Amino acid sequence: LLDGKSATTAWWLNEEMKAEFPLVKWDEKKTIVTQGKLVTTGAGFSGIELAKIILTRYRLNTLERKIHRILLNLTGK
Numbered sequence: 526l527l528d529g530k531s532a533t534t535a536w537w538l539n540e541e542m543k544a545e546f547p548l549v550k551w552d553e554k555k556t557i558v559t560q561g562k563l564v565t566t567g568a569g570f571s572g573i574e575l576a577k578i579i580l581t582r583y584r585l586n587t588l589e590r591k592i593h594r595i596l597l598n599l600t601g602k
Contacts, residue, residue, distance in 0.1 A: 526563070533558045535568030 528548040539553040552558060556571045559578065566575045573596065580589035 527565070530560050530563065531558050532560075532563075532565040533567045534565070537568070 527546065529550075531550040531552060533552050533555045534542045536553045539551060542549070543551050553567060556567050556569075557574050557578070558565050564575060564578055566572060576592070577589055580586070580592070
């Protein structure tokens with residue numbers, strides 16, 4: 526699925542991913558890499574950014590904004 530395409534992964538998995546999937550153009554410095562319908566994320570909180578992309582892509586902007594407000598309230602901002 527990712528052969529010949531750019532993708533990202535967690536920095537600590539980068540060498541293993543390169544060995545396992547050598548045809549993928551890995552860039553562990555990026556949090557998110559989007560190519561057409563494909564989206565890959567690295568570690569940390571990039572899953573939250575992925576959720577935002579998916580919600581926005583499927584025109585669920587109102588839901589994305591609600592989740593954003595909830596997350597801001599949880600962090601005290």
